[in-house]
Amino acid sequence: MIQGTTSDAGKSTLVTGLCRALYRRGFRVAPFKPQNMALNSAVTPQGGEIGRAQAVQAQACGLPPHTDMNPVLLKPYADCGSQVIIHGRAVGNMDARRYQEFKPRALSAVLDSHARLTRQFQAVIVEGAGSPAEINLRMGDIANMGFAEAVDCPVLLIADIDRGGVFAHLVGTLELLSDSERERIRGFVINRFRGDIGLLRPGIEWLERRTGKPVLGVLPHLDGLYLDAEDALVQSSPAAHRKDAQLRVIAPQLPRVSNHTDFDALRMHPQVDFHFVGTGTLPPPTDLLILPGSKNVRGDLAWLRGEGWEGAIRRHLRYGGKLLGLCGGFQMLGRAIHDPLGLEGPPGSSPGLELLDFETTLEREKQLCNVSGTLFLDRAKVKGYEIHAGVSRGPALERPACRLERGPDGAVSDDGQILGTYVHGLFDEPEALTALLHWAGLPQPRMFEVGRERERGIDRVADAVETELDMEMIIGLLTEQLR
Structure with a gap:
């Protein structure tokens, strides 16, 4: 499972890249996001609705999208209310408190979908939502550690260095987890790095000493990368108001x-x-x-x-x-x-x-x-x-x-x-x-x-994953799960 220190840390992108990298290596692999909150969605061949990011991740796996890949989708229609979609179908509108009461039913849908995927595929790469350190949302969590603990899934934690404070994000997230959750995190990934990697190494060495956990790699900032946005609005064109546009x-x-x-x-x-x-x-x-x-x-x-x-x-x-x-x-x-x-x-x-x-x-x-x-x-x-x-x-x-x-x-x-x-x-x-x-x-x-640009984007991320991450350790975690 890939969890992030913040929203937009790179979880969707890393899952996409891992899915394509494993697919290239001959794995039967599928993506999975237990709960997604997004207004960008896709329709599966069976006529169900899922998050658009999971449809792109399915493409990375050479698969058609399926509702089991995103069993719970929340589509906000107001600041305090969302349409709740279970296994591709809307079951009603709920405010946050009512959804908390609904969580046991949502968890059942999540576990059913995950079980079906694990029976069909050698590898299932899971994407968390937001951050596992949102302690106000820990009760009844189905999106991050609550799910990982329920299915006994190892976790990699990704943080975005482009935001600043990457070491504080990683160490602070660990500090806010329970002992069992902290043990579940098997390593870190640093995302969107620019510049001389040598200047980052002292920080990586400190982080590994401080936490006892390895940094599996540093992903570069991929300028001009195109993948469908999970939810955040892209403000302008890559050329930002092209002067020569017709x-x-x-x-x-x-x-x-x-x-x-x-x-x-x-x-x-x-x-x-x-x-x-x-x-x-x-x-x-x-x-x-x-x-x-x-x-x-x-x-x-x-x-x-x-x-x-x-x-x-x-x-x-x-x-x-x-x-x-x-x-x-x-x-x-x-x-x-x-x-x-x-x-x-x-x-x-x-x-x-x-x-x-x-x-x-x-x-x-x-x-x-x-x-x-x-x-x-x-x-x-x-x-x-x-x-x-x-x-x-x-x-x-x-x-x-x-x-x-x-x-x-x-x-x-x-x-x-x-x-x-x-x-x-x-x-x-x-x-x-x-x-x-x-x-x-x-x-x-x-x-x-x-569509060609999307496919090129998926391959660019997979290339970076293969080059910059410790893929043998990641495959070792998957093999451990298979046993």
């Missing part, structure tokens, strides 16, 4: 933005300058404005209005700009959004932006499926996935944005200036990306394949 694209940084990995292909496209616009900043002039997905559509629509985006969107359209709505963003384009069951907040209805003639009602059964078909633009091939509780109805849907194998999807305005769709991953298919960039105003878009 197309400007922006999206509002909604408080509950979901599946923002939809925009990765735009962030990395060499002809596109894409960035999110946050609180207190009105949108600058742009060619394409995209309303992203949301875990709380009515709440995020109210935020948009409060930030002055409604007038800015209408001004953008008057000047001939293109507007695209993805999933929750698509729902915002209609006349109204109804949530009679209170699935994403208090029950009620909200007026939409009234740019397309349809209404959406949130229903209890969530739509979860992988989809493929063609765009209305040049019949370009499109492939992606749907995750939404909303069902949209109205005349605008008679002019669909996509023709999917399962039927028509989305809507396009009569003048072709506004497009809305439920398809996440819309830009991941090179044909669809090219057609959409041309529609948005780019005369000659270059073909770009984000």
